[in-house]
Each structure stands twice: as C-alpha cells, then as structure tokens.
Amino acid sequence: MIRELHNKLINREITATQLARDYFDAIEKKDSEIGAYLTLTKKLAMEQAEFVDEKIAKGQEIGLLEGIPCAIKDNICIDGVRTTAASEILDNYIAPYDATVIRKLKEQGVVFLGKTNMDQFAMGSSTESSAYKKTKNPVDIERVPGGSSGGSAAAVAGEMAVWSLGTDTGGSIRQPASFCGTVGLKPTYGRVSRSGAIAMASSLDQIGPIANTVEDAAIVLSAIAGEDPLDATSAKSSDKKYEDYLTGDVAGKVIGVPKEYVESLEGEIKNVFEKSLEKFKALGATIETISLPHSEYALAIYYILMTSEVSSNLAKFDGIKFGMRFEDDVDSKTQENGLPKKLLETYLDTRKIGFGDEVKRRIMLGTYALSAGYYDAYYLKAQKVRALIRQDFEKAFEKVDFIFSPTTPEVAFKFGEKTQDPLKMYLSDIYTITANLAGVPAISFPIGAVETDGKNLSVGGQLMGKWFDEEGILNMAHTFEIN
Amino acid sequence: MLSREEILHIATLARIGVSEEDVEKYQHDLSEILDYFKKLDELDVAEVEPIGHITGMQNRFRSDAYEDFGSIGKEQILKNAPEVKEGYIKVKSVL
Numbered sequence: 082m083i084r085e086l087h088n089k090l091i092n093r094e095i096t097a098t099q100l101a102r103d104y105f106d107a108i109e110k111k112d113s114e115i116g117a118y119l120t121l122t123k124k125l126a127m128e129q130a131e132f133v134d135e136k137i138a139k140g141q142e143i144g145l146l147e148g149i150p151c152a153i154k155d156n157i158c159i160d161g162v163r164t165t166a167a168s169e170i171l172d173n174y175i176a177p178y179d180a181t182v183i184r185k186l187k188e189q190g191v192v193f194l195g196k197t198n199m200d201q202f203a204m205g206s207s208t209e210s211s212a213y214k215k216t217k218n219p220v221d222i223e224r225v226p227g228g229s230s231g232g233s234a235a236a237v238a239g240e241m242a243v244w245s246l247g248t249d250t251g252g253s254i255r256q257p258a259s260f261c262g263t264v265g266l267k268p269t270y271g272r273v274s275r276s277g278a279i280a281m282a283s284s285l286d287q288i289g290p291i292a293n294t295v296e297d298a299a300i301v302l303s304a305i306a307g308e309d310p311l312d313a314t315s316a317k318s319s320d321k322k323y324e325d326y327l328t329g330d331v332a333g334k335v336i337g338v339p340k341e342y343v344e345s346l347e348g349e350i351k352n353v354f355e356k357s358l359e360k361f362k363a364l365g366a367t368i369e370t371i372s373l374p375h376s377e378y379a380l381a382i383y384y385i386l387m388t389s390e391v392s393s394n395l396a397k398f399d400g401i402k403f404g405m406r407f408e409d410d411v412d413s414k415t416q417e418n419g420l421p422k423k424l425l426e427t428y429l430d431t432r433k434i435g436f437g438d439e440v441k442r443r444i445m446l447g448t449y450a451l452s453a454g455y456y457d458a459y460y461l462k463a464q465k466v467r468a469l470i471r472q473d474f475e476k477a478f479e480k481v482d483f484i485f486s487p488t489t490p491e492v493a494f495k496f497g498e499k500t501q502d503p504l505k506m507y508l509s510d511i512y513t514i515t516a517n518l519a520g521v522p523a524i525s526f527p528i529g530a531v532e533t534d535g536k537n538l539s540v541g542g543q544l545m546g547k548w549f550d551e552e553g554i555l556n557m558a559h560t561f562e563i564n
Numbered sequence: 565m566l567s568r569e570e571i572l573h574i575a576t577l578a579r580i581g582v583s584e585e586d587v588e589k590y591q592h593d594l595s596e597i598l599d600y601f602k603k604l605d606e607l608d609v610a611e612v613e614p615i616g617h618i619t620g621m622q623n624r625f626r627s628d629a630y631e632d633f634g635s636i637g638k639e640q641i642l643k644n645a646p647e648v649k650e651g652y653i654k655v656k657s658v659l
Contacts, residue, residue: 177640270618284618313624314617381603392578401655406646415576424656433581441580445590446597448578462604464614471615503593504600520618548619
C-alpha cells in the first residue's frame with residue numbers, strides 16, 4: 082500500500098496535503114466510534130505534507146515513506162506533542178524531544194497524524210486499561226482490538242492511518258495486529274532504538290510497525306532500524322533495505338511447529354492453522370514438529386522479569402520531576418526512615434491516584450520480587466530460566482529456519498471478558514512472550530478468519546526467526562500473503 | 565497468602581498509597597500470581613548462567629565527556645514539572 086501511494090504522489094495523481102486531509106476526514110468520520118486516537122497532530126502533519134509537496138513540485142526525488150500518513154503509539158515521544166502513555170500521571174506531559182525512531186522518520190518526510198490509544202503504560206492485552214477511553218476493534222466493534230498497541234492496530238485496520246508504530250514487550254504489537262487483521266512486526270531485541278519510548282520492561286521492549294501488508298512493515302523497519310548511541314542496548318546497524326528481500330520464494334525453507342504451542346489448539350483456529358501449514362507446504366516449504374521444552378515456564382518468568390523492570394522504570398513518576406502531582410491531605414500513617422514526611426506523602430498520593438489498577442498491581446508485584454531477600458528466588462532465577470528458553474530456540478534453529486504458530490490461542494474477545502482476572506488476561510500472551518524472552522524477531526500476519534456472531538474475525542499466524550533475521554520472516558510472511 | 569503487614573511494607577517501598585480495600589485486593593491478587601510462580605521450583609538451575617543481554621552484547625563504552633546545551637530545551641523540560649521556582653524544579657521541603 083505504501084508503494085502504491087508513493088507512486089501516486091510522484092505521478093502527481095494526489096498531493097501529500099490532500100492525502101493527509103483525506104486521512105483526517107476519515108478520522109473525523111470514524112474515530113468517534115472506534116477511538117483509536119488520543120491526540121491528533123494536524124498542524125505538524127500539514128506542515129510535513131506541504132514540505133513534501135514542495136519537493137515534488139520542484140521535481141526532487143522523494144523516499145518511499147515521504148508524505149505517507151502514519152500513527153504513533155502514545156508512549157513514543159514526538160517533540161512538542163502531548164505524550165501520555167494513556168495514563169493520568171502523564172496527562173499534561175509535552176515531550177521535550179523526539180524519540181530516535183521519530184527523528185529518523187521526520188528525516189524521511191513521514192506525516193504524523195496523531196498519537197494512538199493503548200493500555201496504560203503498555204500494560205494489558207486489550208487496551209481496556211487506558212485511562213482515557215476504550216478502543217473498538219474495527220472488524221467487530223463489540224470486541225477489543227487487543228493490546229497494548231490497540232489504537233495503533235485499530236487505526237490501520239480502520240483505514241485511519243496507512244501504517245503505525247507500536248511497542249512490544251510481550252506481544253503488544255503482534256496480538257493487536259492479529260486481532261485487527263493487520264501485520265505486526267516485533268524486531269530482534271536491539272534492532273531498533275528505544276530512546277524516547279516510555280520504558281516498560283527494558284530487557285524486553287522493542288518498537289515495531291503495524292501495517293496493511295508485509296511489504297509495508299518491511300519498508301517501515303528499514304526506516305527505523307539501526308544502532309543508536311542513545312540506546313546502549315541497540316545492535317550494530319545492518320543498513321538493510323528489508324523490502325528488497327521479499328523474493329516470494331520460500332522453496333526449501335524449513336518451518337518448525339512447536340508441539341507445546343499447538344497441542345492444546347482447538348476448533349476453528351486449529352483448522353485455519355492447519356490450512357496455513359498446507360499452504361506453506363504447497364509453496365515449497367517443509368514442516369517439522371519441534372519442541373521448545375521450557376515453554377511452560379515462559380509466562381511465569383515473563384511476569385517476574387517484566388514486573389520487576391516495571392517497578393524500576395516507573396519509579397521516576399514521582400510528582401516532582403514531570404507529570405501530574407496529586408495530593409489528598411489524608412495522613413497515610415506511613416513512615417520511612419530518612420525520608421521527609423511531606424515528600425513521602427506526595428509520592429504516595431501521586432502514584433496512588435496517577436496510576437491505574439493494572440499498573441499498580443505490576444509495580445507492587447515487581448517491588449516484592451526485587452525486595453530484600455527475594456532477588457535470588459525471583460529475578461535471578463527467572464534470568465536463569467530465560468537462558469534455558471534461549472537454549473531451546475538455539476537448538477530449534479539448528480534444525481529449522483523459522484518457528485510458526487498462531488499468534489494467539491483465540492480470536493479477539495469481547496469487552497470486559499478478562500478484566501476481572503489478571504491471570505486470564507496474561508494467558509492471551511502465551512504464544513508471543515517467548516519471542517521477547519529469547520530476543521528473536523517475530524511477525525504476525527493474517528492467515529485466515531473465523532466466523533463468529535456474523536463477523537469474520539481474523540486469525541493471525543506468528544513466524545519467529547533467528548536473531549536479526551527479520552528479512553527471513555518478512556519474506557516468508559510476504560510469500561504467504563501474495564499467494 | 566501475603567499478610568496485611570507485608571502488603572503495607574511493599575506499598576511503602578513502591579511509594580504507592582493504599583486504602584484498606586486495596587490491601588485486601590493486593591493480598592489476593594499478588595498471592596495468586598506468586599503461587600503461579602511456584603511452578604519454577606520444578607527446575608534446577610543451579611548450574612545455569614543467567615541472561616545479561618539477550619543477544620550477548622557486552623559493555624559498551626563512551627567517552628566521559630559532556631556537552632553544554634546552554635538553555636536549549638530548558639523551558640520545555642521545566643514546563644513539565646509540577647512546581648518550578650527561579651528556573652529550578654521545586655522539591656517538597658525536606659526539613
């Protein structure tokens with residue numbers, strides 16, 4: 082879709098300003114129902130679009146993403162734009178700088194339509210934990226769009242953005258992409274700089290694209306990938322143009338299907354998945370059953386590592402340095418040695434009122450796991466089990482090129498279905514979290530649909546690849562998509 | 565099940581104010597999840613090296629130099645602070 086629009090721009094069939102206006106019209110018409118956006122950046126978008134039009138008028142060459150309108154998850158900073166992470170505590174926060182991915186996209190002339198709704202601080206799997214509003218799934222508005230990047234997926238599925246950026250700590254790009262019938266890519270840990278993304282769990286977080294097609298996702302990845310001195314965990318740049326690797330040829334590739342993931346699959350999703358295996362075979366790939374024996378421990382260690390890192394990363398929201406301050410004048414009757422009472426009260430009140438329930442639950446759990454005497458039993462043990470999970474992947478990749486499964490064990494669920502039971506909500510991440518734990522790249526793409534309540538609910542397939550083999554999974558998914 | 569005192573202790577460490585209701589809710593929710601973590605007891609990991617950086621990246625150094633940005637961005641940064649005085653972020657009285 083990006084290439085198509087790019088050709089229209091350079092053939093002067095449409096201008097960048099008209100394109101941006103069309104998208105703002107679509108947002109105005111549809112978003113009161115869908116609720117994908119939290120903030121629109123119309124002025125910024127029109128300025129960027131005009132700049133691109135001037136270049137085209139002067140006969141200058143433009144890049145593939147230049148003048149193409151996109152949406153950004155509201156936990157990624159754009160200079161001068163409100164950035165809330167869908168929380169109350171950052172309700173009035175105006176980012177004073179650009180995230181590295183935003184800087185890169187600005188340099189490439191991208192048009193930013195606005196900031197999208199999400200689970201508060203990216204904690205959730207349905208976007209229901211946003212402090213502001215619910216986002217509905219454009220495929221069926223009775224259902225959640227998934228999360229945490231629910232707004233970013235809904236904006237693309239609802240044709241209110243050509244593509245979007247999300248963040249993925251345990252599946253937050255892939256699961257909503259799957260629920261909304263779009264493509265979502267979580268790059269290898271380190272492939273894309275996180276500088277300027279509001280950190281959730283730093284050993285797991287990655288930024289990546291949500292798009293209509295695999296090629297679009299590849300184009301965006303080429304634009305945002307690369308080493309960054311502002312993110313010390315970022316890997317050496319590959320300078321690859323990922324869109325150039327989409328050959329449409331997968332003959333001879335070996336796809337591993339983990340028995341631990343699929344043995345419990347049931348009903349329609351199982352049928353859709355089995356059909357997709359047949360399709361890969363028809364395209365010349367080989368399917369092998371493999372084992373990732375430590376998968377059953379993934380969810381437990383994910384929740385130890387993630388909540389521990391959350392408790393540390395969110396300590397900076399204290400009602401002093403930035404964001405909101407809340408004070409309730411009620412004595413908490415709490416004392417802390419060496420900490421002045423007034424300051425302690427400000428911390429307690431601000432964080433009590435400024436954070437939502439799920440955020441506080443995770444901070445509490447992580448604080449417990451990291452508290453004196455428990456570090457060895459929880460965090461350290463989890464990092465050791467994580468090494469075993471990485472070993473599972475290393476062994477699997479000696480035999481197969483890719484690992485394939487459904488993205489989620491079920492299709493998009495209805496509002497309120499899982500909000501009362503945190504563990505049940507956490508289980509919707511069961512297939513996606515291992516890619517974050519092992520650090521490998523993973524893509525979700527539509528492999529079929531299941532008819533429920535008269536709606537065709539999308540089923541996503543997830544391909545995981547070897548470390549830094551984004552081009553491999555992109556080509557596999559692309560080949561599936563075009564055939 | 566975590567005790568009332570344990571929850572209050574964690575809440576203070578986490579700097580999160582809690583009501584009586586919250587305490588009961590956390591006792592239930594946290595205990596349930598901690599029970600789920602017990603699954604890890606099945607594994608013997610005494611000989612396993614823990615993960616540092618998942619793709620094995622080692623320490624990366626940069627020169628210990630600073631850049632003086634003057635007043636660039638100062639206003640934008642201070643605008644986000646709840647309380648500002650004479651160009652500084654104001655902290656609650658500590659005495």
